[in-house]
Amino acid sequence: MIFRTLKYKKYAENSCQNLTEFQDNFRNKYDTDNYENWFYNQSSETLRLYSENKEIYFKYIPIGTFSQNKNTWMWSWANESSVEPRKFQTLKVKEFGEKKKYENLTKEHFEGDNFTGWELTSIAFEIIGGIGTYRVISDNLEKYFLLTEEITKEEVEKIESELIDCGVHGKLRKAFVCQHLNSKQKTGFEEAFETYRGMELDEDDDFQAWCSECEKERLKTDGWDDESMEFAKINLVCEKCYFEIKEINE
Numbered sequence: 001m002i003f004r005t006l007k008y009k010k011y012a013e014n015s016c017q018n019l020t021e022f023q024d025n026f027r028n029k030y031d032t033d034n035y036e037n038w039f040y041n042q043s044s045e046t047l048r049l050y051s052e053n054k055e056i057y058f059k060y061i062p063i064g065t066f067s068q069n070k071n072t073w074m075w076s077w078a079n080e081s082s083v084e085p086r087k088f089q090t091l092k093v094k095e096f097g098e099k100k101k102y103e104n105l106t107k108e109h110f111e112g113d114n115f116t117g118w119e120l121t122s123i124a125f126e127i128i129g130g131i132g133t134y135r136v137i138s139d140n141l142e143k144y145f146l147l148t149e150e151i152t153k154e155e156v157e158k159i160e161s162e163l164i165d166c167g168v169h170g171k172l173r174k175a176f177v178c179q180h181l182n183s184k185q186k187t188g189f190e191e192a193f194e195t196y197r198g199m200e201l202d203e204d205d206d207f208q209a210w211c212s213e214c215e216k217e218r219l220k221t222d223g224w225d226d227e228s229m230e231f232a233k234i235n236l237v238c239e240k241c242y243f244e245i246k247e248i249n250e
Contacts, residue, residue, distance in 0.1 A: 026132030188212025
């Protein structure tokens with residue numbers, strides 16, 4: 001146990017050192033220290049840094065939060081109040097922690113100190129990758145981001161325009177399911193391609209699924225036609241609804 005703790009501390013120190021060196025170049029390149037304000041949108045997973053005469057946008061993955069009041073850390077994959085789909089990318093850190101038996105990488109939340117947030121963000125950066133990191137503080141809550149790419153204002157607007165407003169989960173990416181799929185009963189679950197929570201989609205792709213009966217109809221004609229589409233009666237749902245339905249069927 002002591003050996004594992006020492007091994008983790010050494011690993012964490014190296015990760016912090018690596019991020020510090022990388023972060024210096026990132027801050028210089030994007031001048032992130034010289035923006036007066038920030039705003040992040042959970043639905044589009046975008047961070048805006050801005051001052052009176054300038055602004056910059058990034059796509060982000062939420063790493064976790066640190067409560068200054070309780071001195072506790074929570075990984076984003078365990079944060080049920082977060083609607084950010086890409087929070088599940090941090091499960092890669094959890095999987096790594098399970099292999100190495102590093103407790104801080106596998107526990108949902110635990111007590112920490114002023115350095116905990118940056119330590120775990122450094123490790124996440126090393127495992128997941130990105131172009132830099134950022135922290136915002138609001139109401140004594142620190143939120144840590146892994147920034148994956150710089151994007152334009154027009155790209156942000158495009159992302160936001162393609163979200164749907166789910167009455168249960170808020171604004172999220174759209175998904176399509178047949179009329180028979182729901183989160184109450186198992187009906188079989190066939191997908192256009194294998195999916196997982198928080199995955200990146202190509203521009204022309206959407207989450208698409210249908211039940212076993214719809215699959216039988218689809219196979220009769222070796223693909224979708226007017227008759228099988230009429231049987232399926234495809235519905236529009238949000239991404240979170242989609243994966244709740246998938247979990248029921250799995």
